[in-house]
Amino acid sequence: MPTITKSNIAYDKRNLSDKTLLELYYNMLKPRLIEEKMLILLRQGKISKWFSGIGQEAISVGVTMALKPDEYILPMHRNLGVFTTREIPLHRLFCQWQGKASGFTKGRDRSFHFGTQEFNIVGMISHLGPQLGVADGIALANLLKENKNVTAVFSGEGGTSEGDFHEALNVASVWQLPVIFCIENNGYGLSTPTSEQYNCKHLADRGKGYGMESFILDGNNIIETYTKVQKLAESIRKRPRPILIEFKTFRRRGHEEASGTKYVPQDLMDEWEEKDPIDNFRSFLLSKKVLNIETDEAYKAKIKVEIDTALESAYAEQDIVPNETTELNDVYKPFEYTDFTPNTETKELRLIDAISEGLKQSMEKHKDLVIMGQDIAEYGGVFKITDGFVEAFGKDRVRNTPICESAIVETAMGLSISGIKSVVEMQFADFVTSGFNPVVNYLAKSHYRWGQEADVVVRMPCGAGVAAGPFHSQTNEAWFTKTPGLKVVYPAFPYDAKGLLATAINDPNPVLYFEHKALYRSIRQEVPTNYYTIPFGKAALLKEGDAVTIITYGAGVHWALETLNNNQDISADLIDLRTLQPLDKETILNSVKKTGRAIILQEDSMFGGIASDLSAMLMEQCFEYLDAPVKRVASMETPIPFIGQLEEQYLAKGKFEGALKALLSY
Template sequence: MIEPQKEITAQQARSLYKDLLLPRRIEERMLKLLRQNKISKWFSGMGQEAISVGVSSALHEEDYLLPMHRNLGLFTTRGVDLYRLFCQWLGKADGYTGGRDRSFHFGVPEKRIVGMISHLAATMPIADGLALSSNLRDNNFVACSFCGDGATSEGEFHEALNLAAVWELPVIFMIENNGYGLSTPTNEQYACDNLVDRAQGYGLEGMKIDGNDIFTVMDAVTTAKENALEGKPTLIEAKTFRMRGHEEASGTFYVPDEKFEKWAEKDPIDRMARWLKEKQFVSGDNELSTIQDEVDERFLPKLDRALEANEPVFDLQTETNRLFTSFDLPDSSPAEQSSEKRFVDAIQFSLQQAFEEDDDFIMMGQDIAEYGGVFKVTEGFIDQFGKDRIRNTPIIEAGALGCGIGLALEGFKPVVEMQFADFISCGFNQIINNISKAQYRWMPPLNLTIRAPHGAGVGAGPFHSQSPEGWFMQHPGLKIVVPSTVKDAQNLVYSALYDPNPVLIFEHKKLYRSIREVTPDSCTPEKIGRAKTYRQGSDASIITYGMGVHWAQEVADEYAKNGIEIEIIDLRCLAPLDLDTVKQSVAKTNKVLLLQEPSTTLGPMSELSSLITEKCFEHLDAPVLRCSSLDIPVPFSPKLEKHYLADARLKETLQRLLLY
């Protein structure tokens, strides 16, 4: 072992040895419980303890830690409640997720620990958001994000590193290079000599260290924190080795025996024990045994208690209530003036009002600053609100969304703009696996708004015309807003900004500058998830949203000339879905046409059709009909696109319904 840079007392040295020994002793007991079938799985960090303990020891309690599978020592050194920790692994009610997630898939906000998910590297952009909040508020803390060698091939690893470098964020990225990504050796994962070589390419500080020497780790992290706080984020590659399988069931048959022999000599706990004896900080093996007994006494009673703890009890209302946080709408005063606005103006107006009211709003996206966004929604914002709050990002949808999570965890209200809704697929992992599940699992509410210009009819082709709003309906924990009118664009966007839960807003590109309306010069907040009867009628109901409302209005006007009154229900929100308003309309007209811009198969109206059939069957005088765009990509040519879109078949479909 190297000598620590700072002088260390015998008491401090023994305390550090206890910190190393505690996760090892806990793991040894967990492996016994695994064999007894009392826990379902175990990801071992044996042999890697010096990294977790070293990082936790070198950083301060205000610094954030974003661990992965093999960082038990991080939790124990930070002093988390061991009883709750054991309950977490056992799936008990008193665990950090109450049995809703497994092993290390949890965080401890009061300890500044942000938990992992199974999708590797997905939490790394979150560290960027946490670090950005430190800069914006001059809080002087850093965020340290962990990953393994395998995760360095993931896109979010690269997006996180690049963003940290460009924004000069106080972040430390710690790679635990233990030689294998599950069973794949590093020589089959990357071609560079060392992973830290990538730091130079991103403009980061870089260090390669012996991850099995706790003093080396502590010294490196201390230096890295100093660099990070000076605007020099740092990538550390800690060379280490795991002495067990990726998880116990996978075994270690793919690892040559000589590797185990080589790394056994570098075991961080044995090295520390030898150093203690060399320095005469302990008298010998008897004292080391006494220390081990003290460590066991620290956790065994809590483990025994956890083994007898209550299992979680399923209650539907409790589980459902965890999806969203309830809240009171902000106060609003009647506007003294009104003005004519286009759809795009209303969205800009709502954003501007919210940003003027609350400095915690921050917007991120591609070309949104000086350029004002490709649709000019944020034109002039940078002059009014400054570059700290209106932030151009690199082309990193996942990185920007993950950064938004970190900002939201620190109390900011981030707004992330997807340049086109089509590009939201590049951020799908963050939305589906981090954002939507966050509060149900363990996180506090995330006031995160995602804006996405969607829709066809403007000749933009298959990659700039899609309507992906239905993709997100099956993922609880997200609210989905699709306004159709200028007034709704103004008020629903404003309401989404103040909603403490994640909200996706899909803004139709063709509506931006094609519709106008006189609206009050002040936004009115309202609860998200309420449909509206856009037009009263008695002969049939067209249930739709977004651009579909305007298609429906056009055909309803035509039928009204012949005395046929079509009711139009504007859903306005796809999640939560207002089924009560739908049911009232079905009971009134007894015939239903479901109109959507997305393609037929698995579009939003497929779900609504099923719900109407289940809940309103006795009121139906005809089959529920759908009118959708075709099951083909959105074509570029306006002549082809015209026939692709649902309104090309709307009158024909409505006529079939009325004649049934």
């Protein structure tokens, strides 16, 4: 019989039953044996990459077993134990790692970059930090639903250097969200040691700065991890609040296998190998006669059979056959548009009033719709669009946010994962840069990656003409029309603004909804008083003619109308795009084929703007119909200046009439 060695970790059995102790051990053993098999397959070239969590199993297993199965966990790429403890079939995991159809991402992403609603797991993206804010959103949903659930989210010590970490902790603390932030402090961020990652003794100390409780746990001690997290989770369910836990552990293999561990001193590696969570727990259980050698061997044999069987079935599954239609259809969640017809009763509204009324009626229609943004509650927002909303809907649904655009976009994603719609107001469209990453990498890609919709509308007050200068005047729609997975709406009239906003909120896909500030109080129109919708991808033909097609949107629509009113002899089709993604290509192409000339007007600067893509499309698909080159008119290639005379020079408005006449005389 093998000698029973003494454990190097001091375990306290406490009141745990033998059954629970064995379950803890088995659940740690399973990911370890899977990892050992994966390392062999990696060397054989049968998988492409592996991020090893060997030596950190106690954290994944302890946290997962401490939570209820219906409570969400947001793991990292060293948390295989989360997935196996939640009993995801190994066949599906292996298919995921081999890029097979039975995986979770249909071959579109690898390793642990996926989520699964079936098992209440939301996987990471490579940018690491955003999942912390997503956990805030899931925790907020738990508060709103009053289901007394806890959310746990993982980060490495390197990830705590990201701004998203600090924003997420701040939001969670301010809103007292029931979330456990788990930091796996494993010594290195790729090759960078902790001494070069942060300059405090313990990362748990940061919890004090955010007004939250924090704890330091031995991440290699499965009993300490499980019992403490279980106790904290029970406490949070009774008194919702965030808690920060720093798990001290070590990464005993490379960041990923190709990077190796040559930068790690050997004596440090030896020290942590002696603290192996599985070897030590096995020794403890054997010494306490909770486990015997025969049972241990039986566990290993059972797991190895499960691994081999699942691998065989994964290998046997047919490789994915590329299909363009399938790929394109999965970028967006299918949306069955429902037409709500406008009534005949109308009242004159400014653009800003129409948006406010549309948002209010959507809040009434969708009883759990949440709106979030800076100063939007009692103050009513800087443009007063949500004035009176707190009194109508309460502070749970109308939420002032700290100045942290990234975390709030992520929170909206978390709400969507929990089945709650949300509208996020960027105080100015320019400020979306502070939340750009979660918009283009999380909201835009989630449905394509693992079938999870991002049911989020981001309101974007934009545009020049109000002397607001370089940081409050951009019209930055081209940043998002370039990104597959996002929809982009840009109304020019109150009627359209109200109906399109309702549709945007109904649509389960992420929508960037642009509102031109210069039009807020300058444009009036008779608008139906009831709740109504307007379909996406349907442009408005505002004027009809046969000499030229004018294609524009936003403020450009009104510049074009002014020009045509001043030049009654010009016979033009004037197309207001209304939505830029999806785009009404049919209306554009049919018009240009009829008129033979096209001019595209945008407020944005020229290079890289949507006018360039429209021009290319017309040259490719209407070349034989054209009587002149397609003309683009845009603003100057400079940032937007503040003073009036410079702003006037900057804008495309003053260039349009001359360009139009030059095109007609070509």
